[in-house]
Amino acid sequence: MFGRLAPFLLIPLLFSLFSPSGAEIKTLKITSDSRAIILFEEFGFTVSGEVSVTVSNVSFPSSSSDELFGFFLVSDARMLQLVHDSEQPNQSPAPLPSCALQSTYVEQLFTFHEVVATPSHNFTKLFAVGRDGHPAHPDEYGLYFANCAPDAFVSMTVRTEMYNVRPDGTRDYLSVGQSAVPSIYAFFSVAYFAGLITWAYICFRNRLDAHRIHLLMAALLLAKALDLLFAAEDLHYTRSTGTPHGWDILFYVFKFVKGVLLFTVIVLIGTGWSFLKPFLQEREKKVLAIVIPLQVIANIASAVIGETGPFLKGWVKWKQIFLLIDVACCCAVLFPIIWSIRTLKETSKTDGKAARTLAKLTLFRKFYIAVIGYLYFTRIVVYALKTITSYKYRWASVMAEETVTFAFYVFMFYMFRPKERNEYFVLDDDEEEAAEAALREEEFEL
Structure with a gap:
């Protein structure tokens, strides 16, 4: 038996x-x-x-x-x-x-x-x-x-x-490995609030070149900062009293808002909305229509997992649902970036602006690599750290995840910050010819 x-x-x-x-x-x-x-x-x-x-x-x-x-x-x-x-x-x-x-x-x-x-x-x-x-x-x-x-x-x-x-x-009431986690969350919450102030200053200073996507990015920073703040409060009260005193509700609310906004911003940036074009194509709207409901379901599954614990009969199924939906969202947000890269390659053959197109192409390729690196680290490497790390140092995986996430946010906001268009592409004839040669060589290799 x-x-x-x-x-x-x-x-x-x-x-x-x-x-x-x-x-x-x-x-x-x-x-x-x-x-x-x-x-x-x-x-x-x-x-x-x-x-x-x-x-x-x-x-x-x-x-x-x-x-x-x-x-x-x-x-x-x-x-x-x-x-x-x-x-x-x-x-x-x-x-x-x-x-x-x-x-x-x-x-x-x-x-x-x-x-x-x-x-x-x-x-x-x-x-x-x-x-x-x-x-x-x-x-x-x-x-x-x-x-x-x-x-x-x-x-x-x-x-x-x-x-x-x-x-x-x-x-x-916190496990040994979680004792440092409230302080980690509080530290990064302050960092994101500082980032929000900096972003507001940049947008105000370049308000003529700011787009609606920049306002959405500001909302993402605010949601992320509040998510970490309430996560820190949740764990702080749990550590002292054994119950979160309602802070867990605020934590799940802003975790949900942050999750939806993050994937929405990645999709919109990936489509070139506000940067390359002021509208979304039908297939890009479909990606958003898929990603946002998936994020709603994923956050519900996450809340069930966090609040009930493994004693629940369907706990394993909820865990599987959360993982599958998370993987699906990660795959879905990559498609708009790939479409933008292909569109730029096709446009480079006809628009006569090789240098500008090459610069945009390079920008979106960097973003594509950054998104893949961020998703890979936070979904796979962090889980591996939790598995191999001693229970006393489980906080290290939280520290690693938040550090890489913050680095990704800094990269994304820096690369797509509002600034004058002509500052991106101050070019002479020699640079234009070099860009055209680079595009031709790349097309030949493909």
Whole structure:
């Protein structure tokens, strides 16, 4: 039977690698659930870490033993060993237990036997990591519920608290790896507000050459700054009290606005709107009509993932939906840039302005490379950093992501800032001839 649990153990472990560890005080309700393994939360503990689990309103089949249901803690490394041994039972030196609760790799917290023994059926267990004679040591642990009775449906209300105790006795509800994240978000929020002031000055100084796209870019900077500000406040209050006090709502609102504006700005810049032409073609409108609804769905999926956690039955599906939509948006925003590059190449053959066309072509190629680099780093490299980095340094992936994002914003805003047209292309006859030769050579190579 233990071998059947391997997929259930492996899925939450794999998906936990793609989200930073964090926790807060949560009250969750499980209704008629027959899953063998349920991951509630992951958390990085210090030597003074503690876990408090309160279970009430418990319901399970009377024909099943109450010892077959319970909660346990297990580190990521031990979970890998647990899955490996369960998939290869013949190579194990000793028979594997029939239930995850009985495995030597896990730290059992309690079973339903202790819950049922409580007159009110309202049971609370406090577990001190690395203290009070417990064999556990500081690490990143997952809090799991195990149902070792086949096809048994369980209902219960679970309240979880995971925190580290500071030297002064106060509680820190953020995982070890997230302790520095609020400061990182606050720092970059200030940087984006400074960027917004600088951008407003540039647009005002060159107001005769500013376009509607520049106003949209200013709105993007404001949304990004507020997104990081409310993210910092969300984590700050969660760290101190265990709940975000409503800051999470503002965080999701401005995260949504920022996401929609970012992809919209990239698409509009990629089409050359306001720079090359004052209108959008039908195919470009279709890209926007696809990207914006996809971003709405992606942000809803992100909110579900962030607020519910992996205990939800459809959590894995929501995670997959978010990843697929994100990939689709990343691919969609590249098409307008490619179309603009092709249009410029075709125009260069007939407009007689080779130098101007070559300069624009070079500009859009740089933008195309920058967009690909930004998307690749934030979608792939950052996930790799989260996977290989120790739980104590998970903040490093956040720092890397925000640094690269800020660099991308600086590049994009600098390359497409408002300025006089003739300053872009102050050319003489020799430069014009050199540009024509470069375009002919490029066409020949293609």
